[in-house]
Amino acid sequence: MLPNHAPLQVAEQFGTLESLFPGRIDLGLGRAPGTDRSAAIALRRTLNADPDNFPNDVLEVMEFLADPQPGQPVQAVPGAGLRVPIWILGSSTFGAQVAAALGLPFAFASHFAPAMLFDAIGIYRERFTPSAQLPAPYVMLGVNVVAADTDDEARFLASSGRQSFASLRSGHPIQLPPPSKEWERDLSDPADPLRRSRVSFVGSPGTVSAQMRDFVERTQADELMVVSHIYDQSARLRSYEIAAATMTESSVLRGGEAPVGQARSPSARS
Secondary structure, eight states, X not given: OGGGSOHHHHHHHHHHHHHHSTTOOOEEXXXXXXXXXXXXXXXXXXXXXXXXXXXXXXXXXXXXXXXXXXXXXXXXXXXXXXXXXXXXXXXXXXXXXXXXXXXXXXXXXXXXXXXXXXXXXXXXXXXXXXXXXXXXXXXXXXXXXXXXXXXXXXXHHTHHHHHHHHHHHTTOOOOOOOOOGGGOOOXXXXXXXTTTSSOEEEESHHHHHHHHHHHHHHHOOSEEEEEOOOSSHHHHHHHHHHHHXXXXXXXXXXXXXXXBTTTBOGGGOO
């Protein structure tokens, strides 16, 4: 959440991570403060941080991670010359325009704000300008996955996330609660107000596989980032196992090989 941090600090922090774990670090930059006003003020780097200055801040981060230039007065240490792969994060068309103009991969928050999904990825692909980091558009989409051995079990487990998300939207965030029969619903119900506010795949392996395949066919996503809001840790790990197996066995994604960074592609991450 770049408005909360000075570009030099970001470059040095991620330069440190890249130095410790070479080839395993990506840097996602977003324009939103990522929290409420009180926390945003506490995190501020100035009293009047302007989120509309985001594109310039991104360019500054990129400059600090590039090879240092002769006479450059300030360098990121570590960071300079490491070329940590940068992503633009977004939930609107603004981030899509920035990613397209700078030739960077674009990650869209469809797991909690899908309203502008198709507009954003359309703008990104239409306006994309190739760069040294990325020769062609590359899209990652966030999705919620609650997978279990049966559809009934998955619907019950998904009730935890439904409660948490509803509380967050009402302005009263809570810790993830245990699942509840009172909150268990069919997510295909068109009357469900949460259905339109996030992309979720809930069900057995076969159900989740079909839902994911349909979503990827409609969006032509290159990569999915999965989150499972499940109260029980073992059930959460099982959900990730099912999601991973689904992706591997059914070849859901397009399998894009666009390089990001010096020696790896976005889809190469584990």
